[in-house]
Amino acid sequence: MTNISKWWITIKISWVKHTAYRLNFFLQIIGPSLVFFFVKYNLWSSIYAGEEDLIIKGFDFQAMIQYHLWAFVVSLVAQGHGSWNLAEDIRLGRISSYLIYPFNFWEFHTASWLSFQVIQMGIAGLTLCILGFFGLVTLPSTHLFLFGIGYTLFISLFWFTMQYLTGVLAFWLEETWILRVMLSIVSYFLSGAIIPLDLYPKWMVTFLNYTPFPYLTYYPVKLFLGEAIDLTQGVSIILFWTLFFALINHLVWKRGIKLYTAAGM
């Protein structure tokens, strides 16, 4: 019970922290996804330009934009958190306080992520309302919609564990931003965030299905679009990779903390 109250107050304080600079926070969350969406919109507009009847692997222009609008919503919920400060906090010795408080650093960081996720959900909900109001996306049945949200939240947990790893590697690396950029680019391409996986060679999709990438964007988007997907496989594979990264994070932290010098104190 006392532990739940520690988590709860950390979540509440994190809300206050996240929203201390409202405009900055809003731009940080929605900015990258929005810019990315407009880049894709322009890309696909150019491809379909002048050929209104063009259908690429079952996608006409409207279907393609629907796909990318849902990808935009999914990325807001699942891939908004970047553990931006984690590596810097380690490098500049700012995690010292958390090593002294009787609340573990990973607990603090995870509670902070949970609070972020609640705000993120609000922003994603608002975005969806606007898109729905203007008829830009077609909402699935309530049952399917709730299922899709639950699945996307599950993916966000996986994304968090992977981002956490790029952060704790700062015990060894001077800069970890390059890792995060590489991870983002690879996941954009392999998750179907830029090009739907239907357009990829079959052998590649078969291979990718064993990696976590297709489940980050392609599968949740298909779920929201009301298409049949193998959810059991998606959940099992993401669960496997989440546990895998959680274990790696634990081992990396255990070794890394021995190298920590608390610089600048």
Add this chain to the structure above:
Amino acid sequence: MSDEILIKAQGLTKQFISYKKPPGLKGSFSAFFKREKKVKDAVKDFSFEIKKGEIIGLLGPNGAGKTTLMKMFTGIIVPSFGELKILGSNPWERDKNFRKRIALVMGQKSQLWWDIPAMDSFLLLQKYYEVSDEAFKARIDKMSDLLGVKDLLHIHVRKLSLGERMKMELMASLLHNPEVIFLDEPTIGLDLVAQENIRRFIKDYHQENRCSIIITSHYMQDVQALCDRLVLIFDGKKGYDGSLEDFESILGNEKSVSFTFSAPQDRENPLWKDYAATWNEDTTHVDFRVPEDQLRSLSAQIISQCEVDDFATEKLPIERVMKELMNNPEILRQHD
């Protein structure tokens, strides 16, 4: 003070590894393939004990290893070698019960959340340390009253002055009534009044709670006002461990005195001739050192025989000793 030992360090050593890089582009290129490793002992073979209720001043020049010791004591960094037990625990194992019994205040680093009012941070810490609502309220009321920050509790930390922030840092670290408190330069950068307030608060808090305190500071006033015992560290090694009185007498039992006269004096006067006196140009001001047991009688003679405008004895003998030792650490070896 009780005989119960709260901190015991035996042969504590911390090594830091760095890599040498030759200057210039060529150096950068060759260092990319082959780097020369450099191992530095930040703390070497450090042993000591602290009893319950003691206040220890941990002194030394910059880079001597004071803060590294504090980091090891609080479990922030892991010692390379040696044994360390604090309240019966190994600090770097970071057992939650151990963490509830200690506190650390870093003068150079804020532990409060910058973007929220101090009270929000206190509420968070109340939950972390599992402090009851009654105890929390009573401690906040009392400490904020003593430190004069009652009106600042709901202001964002980033908007507080350095002195105000330090008071909040102290409050945050004492909310859970720790048994051992580590204060790393708690008065750094503060004005004289703020320094005085912080010192008085720490002293009163210690008297009331009988906790053990280790304090590092470059201000000798802090040490003089608070500490019973001094531990000196030079180049990672312990140089001195003893009482304040013994420390003051490392350079001999002499006191510095100064007199300002209303008229020029004769340098050859037997009153001061034998004391290697330092005069100003017009011989109206003199400084010299005199054995402690002769101070009272000699001063009385000078005041009765000469027209003295001002007379002063040294306020902080430890400052002089410290300066001398920092310039010449060899003295400590001779003293041993």
